[in-house]
Amino acid sequence: xxxxxxxxxxxxxxxxxxxxxxxxxxxxxxxxxxxxxxxxxxxxxxxxxxxxxxxxxxxxxxxxxxxxxxxxxxxxxxxxxxxxxxxxxxxxxxxxxxxxxxxxxxxxxxxxxxxxxxxxxxxxxxxxxxxxxxxxxxxxxxxxxxxxxxxxxxxxxxxxxxxxxxxxxxxxxxxxxxxxxxxxxxxxxxxxxxxxxxxxxxxxxxxxxxxxxxxxxxxxxxxxxxxxxxxxxxxxxxxxxxx
Numbered sequence: 001x002x003x004x005x006x007x008x009x010x011x012x013x014x015x016x017x018x019x020x021x022x023x024x025x026x027x028x029x030x031x032x033x034x035x036x037x038x039x040x041x042x043x044x045x046x047x048x049x050x051x052x053x054x055x056x057x058x059x060x061x062x063x064x065x066x067x068x069x070x071x072x073x074x075x076x077x078x079x080x081x082x083x084x085x086x087x088x089x090x091x092x093x094x095x096x097x098x099x100x101x102x103x104x105x106x107x108x109x110x111x112x113x114x115x116x117x118x119x120x121x122x123x124x125x126x127x128x129x130x131x132x133x134x135x136x137x138x139x140x141x142x143x144x145x146x147x148x149x150x151x152x153x154x155x156x157x158x159x160x161x162x163x164x165x166x167x168x169x170x171x172x173x174x175x176x177x178x179x180x181x182x183x184x185x186x187x188x189x190x191x192x193x194x195x196x197x198x199x200x201x202x203x204x205x206x207x208x209x210x211x212x213x214x215x216x217x218x219x220x221x222x223x224x225x226x227x228x229x230x231x232x233x234x235x236x237x238x239x240x241x242x243x
Contacts, residue, residue: 020085027081028074035073039107040066046111053118054243061114065107072103123239125175125204126155129184132213134166134230142187145173147180166230175237178202184233186216194218196233210234 043065047058078096086092127145138159145152158170175181180202186194195218213232 023084024078024081027077029077031073031075031077031080032070033073035076035103036066036070039069039072042069042107043111043114046115050115051120052115054121057118058243061110061118064110068103068106068110070103072100072107075099075101075103121241121243123241125206126238126240127173127175127181127184127200127235128238129171129173129233129235130210131169131171131186132166132230132232133169138167138169140188141169142190143169143171143173144185144187145175146182146185147175148182150179151185152181172238175200175202175204180204184235186231194231198235200237204237206239207236210236 040062043062044058047053047061052058053061075096075098079093079100082090082093082096129143131143133141143154143157152173152175154171155174156170156172160168160170173181173184181198181200183195183197183199185192185196194216196214197217211234213234215232
């Protein structure tokens with residue numbers, strides 16, 4: 001009888017256990033990084049490619065996908081690292097395989113739910129106006145769009161010279177979804193001096209071009225007959241996607 005066959009297997013040394021643990025941790029860390037980054041990149045590609053959701057919804061989706069991908073990557077990294085040290089059906093490899101499957105399944109479910117339940121970003125109407133001024137102090141003028149009892153301020157405003165003389169002010173106003181725009185006012189030193197009545201409905205469709213140039217129908221609170229300086233306005237409706 002060969003006594004070597006009945007010799008007990010030596011337990012792994014402490015140094016070997018530490019080395020094994022470091023290898024497994026490194027494999028798991030690489031799996032977490034790779035799985036999280038790949039899942040987050042895939043989520044961003046889905047949201048951008050299909051143009052779904054606003055920034056907040058996209059951010060939550062990307063974070064959730066990254067966490068699911070990281071958990072699946074951690075399980076896969078552990079599973080690959082354990083191949084050197086344990087049998088195929090050992091409890092450790094079964095557990096890490098299950099973690100990989102759960103992470104992958106969670107990412108697939110999240111992607112499917114996001115695509116099926118998230119609408120495209122909404123498109124809101126904006127009133128785009130141009131004011132042509134002759135002989136006016138542009139710096140002292142203010143603009144506003146009235147919607148019911150609300151006076152909307154300008155979102156963006158730019159000034160340029162008109163080829164025929166004078167100055168053109170480009171101003172963009174938000175439009176209320178339920179009440180539309182009643183009129184646009186021009187203020188001088190915070191006092192209304194001109195009003196352009198529009199009566200636009202709520203949630204109007206976009207227009208392809210500007211309207212003809214319009215004269216104010218009210219000047220300093222009364223019917224406009226003659227104004228101290230030349231002022232005209234034209235407008236169009238633009239729908240902008242808000243993400």
